[in-house]
Amino acid sequence: MAQKIAKDNFRSVFKTIDKDVVRWFPGHMGKGLKQMQLKLRSVDCIIEVHDARIPISGRNTDFKYTVSGVKPHILVLNKADLIPKKLQTPIMDKLKSDYKHVIFTNCKDHQCGGVKKLFPLTQDLINDSNRYNRQDEEDFNLMIIGVPNVGKSSLINALRARHLRKGKASSVGAKPGMTRSVLHKIKMCDNPLFYMLDTPGILTPNITDVEVGLKLALCATIQDHFVGETIIADYLLFWLNTHNHFEYVKYFQMDKPCDDILQLLAHICKIHKKILRIRTPLNEYVVKPHLDAGAQILLKAFRDASLGKYMLDESLL
């Protein structure tokens, strides 16, 4: 009840920023998309990876018209360990008109059922498809696509560990934009002979909806400093409050929920001792909370699920 009363005064709309804040489409992404299109003739199946925390928001719909269409296509929703498991079926139901084949994976766990299922499904879809110019080829080429930082390299490594017992072929990074070398061909499996074309993460060039852009930022598909840690943290607080997820109150040892990001960040700085000492022109020191450091702590707690497992598109199901 206390939470209900507090929430009545909270924001119901997030309206602080300009659309341009979430627009980020570096040159290498445009170049990458063109190179992917050129390689399509030699591809037998497309594996599109997306973040399971935003299964509906932020998928690059350009893929559908440019690199996909006639080829078998599987949507892999990775980082499934970060969302409540019970949401997997409703998500598949919601996506079924766009994607016939959806698999949930957790690349942190090589025994994960989704990683095990992926290649048998790929093989079935290729067998049932028209390979056009590639009918006589004995090897199968897969292309992995997706927006940055959704775990494409991690999935390649997990599949290679499973099918080839090999170590890392693709570098994994916590920051988006790690994979820039365009269209690396990587052996994935001997029998059947599968190769994977690794591609750089490509964001949709026109993020028209600010909330979609902020969800992409919250899931670290856009580098934090392009949007600003405090703005992303503010959106997280807004999202948690509007979806009645108040686990942060206990996690950050607060008395009650709050809707003011500066108040929350100041509190986090206090308990984590993130304080800045600033010298004044009069040679005196003032102390103030290191708000960016507080925002990073809050974002990290969301991203590693310490605050709880959340699926940011839950109201779209």
Ligand SMILES: Nc1nc2c(ncn2[C@@H]2O[C@H](COP(=O)(O)OP(=O)(O)OP(=O)(O)O)[C@@H](O)[C@H]2O)c(=O)[nH]1
């Ligand atoms: N919790 C969790 N984290 C994951 C999973 N898969 C990948 N990660 C993490 O997500 C981050 C990005 O992983 P990458 O594999 O580098 O992602 P990518 O899509 O290749 O990134 P780009 O090269 O930027 O396009 C890393 O910090 C990984 O450890 C997963 O299934 N669960």
